[in-house]
Amino acid sequence: xxxxxxxxxxxxxxxxxxxxxxxxxxxxxxxxxxxxxxxxxxxxxxxxxxxxxxxxxxxxxxxxxxxxxxxxxxxxxxxxxxxxxxxxxxxxxxxxxxxxxxxxxxxxxxxxx
Amino acid sequence: xxxxxxxxxxxxxxxxxxxxxxxxxxxxxxxxxxxxxxxxxxxxxxxxxxxxxxxxxxxxxxxxxxxxxxxxxxxxxxxxxxxxxxxxxxxxxxxxxxxxxxxxxxxxxxxxx
Numbered sequence: 001x002x003x004x005x006x007x008x009x010x011x012x013x014x015x016x017x018x019x020x021x022x023x024x025x026x027x028x029x030x031x032x033x034x035x036x037x038x039x040x041x042x043x044x045x046x047x048x049x050x051x052x053x054x055x056x057x058x059x060x061x062x063x064x065x066x067x068x069x070x071x072x073x074x075x076x077x078x079x080x081x082x083x084x085x086x087x088x089x090x091x092x093x094x095x096x097x098x099x100x101x102x103x104x105x106x107x108x109x110x111x112x113x
Numbered sequence: 114x115x116x117x118x119x120x121x122x123x124x125x126x127x128x129x130x131x132x133x134x135x136x137x138x139x140x141x142x143x144x145x146x147x148x149x150x151x152x153x154x155x156x157x158x159x160x161x162x163x164x165x166x167x168x169x170x171x172x173x174x175x176x177x178x179x180x181x182x183x184x185x186x187x188x189x190x191x192x193x194x195x196x197x198x199x200x201x202x203x204x205x206x207x208x209x210x211x212x213x214x215x216x217x218x219x220x221x222x223x224x225x226x
Contacts, residue, residue: 034214043117043203043217044156087155101146101205101215103155 004088009108018075020107022088025069033064033071036087038106044087048073083111117142117218119204125224126194134189134221138206145187146215147179148203156203162187191223199225 005023012018024033032051036044048055050062050071061074075082085106118137126132138145144163148156158171162181181187185206191198201222205215 036214041201041222042219043205044215045217046214049214101148101156101158103148103157105155 003102004090004104006086006088006104006107008105009110011110011112012078013112014079015077018078018082018109018111020073020075020086020088020109021070022073022090023070024088024090027068027090031068031090033062033068034089034101035060035062035073036089036103038085038087044103047086078109078111080111080113083109085109117204117206117216119202119218119221121221122219123222123224125226128194128196128225130194131190131192132194132223134191134202134204134223136187136189136204136206136218138185138187138204139208139216142206142208142216143185144207145181145185146205146207147187147189148205149173149198150201150203150220152200159189194225196225199223 032049034049035047037047038044048057048060048062050064052064052068055062063072085108087103087106089101091102116139120135136145146161147159149159150156159173159177160170160179161168162179165181176192178190179188189202201220203217203220205217207215
């Protein structure tokens with residue numbers, strides 16, 4: 001499974017757009033890119049998943065360049081409640097056909113008033 | 114519609130004891146994975162169950178074992194507890210289709226003293 005590299009932490013203010021970039025140089029052809037959000041003492045929450053170009057849902061956008069060696073999670077107009085740890089994961093199925101999630105240390109986002 | 118339910122929420126055990134943690138997957142989900150999350154770290158994959166069989170396993174000793182029942186619920190058993198086993202144990206479930214994200218429970222906080 002491809003390893004991922006993310007910034008350890010980021011700071012922002014309410015109402016700003018936040019972009020968190022993840023590097024995954026050895027992504028495989030059939031790997032998908034998935035982002036999770038985690039609050040303290042809670043399980044991670046699925047945010048968005050994509051394979052290439054751009055994916056958008058009601059909470060975020062995911063930008064993936066043509067070479068797919070990196071991806072950027074974009075959170076529009078963050079609020080204080082977006083303060084959390086964000087994880088980028090790469091990898092779909094192992095040979096058995098079952099997905100194994102490999103978490104890195106994530107990016108700790110702090111949103112201030 | 115209940116999400117992933119884990120029990121108990123908190124647990125204190127003594128070194129050398131055994132513990133059983135329980136997980137009920139989200140309705141309609143048939144694949145269950147277990148993760149260990151130490152303080153300040155990302156979740157680490159323990160194993161995954163599908164059709165009552167262990168399908169994948171992470172880098173955890175045999176002291177960690179599991180089971181999946183016909184109703185898709187699952188148990189995680191840890192024998193001969195060590196102080197280092199203190200962590201948040203997360204259960205995640207997923208339905209069919211590799212393009213869907215996992216749904217995580219809120220976890221069981223295990224403290225070994």
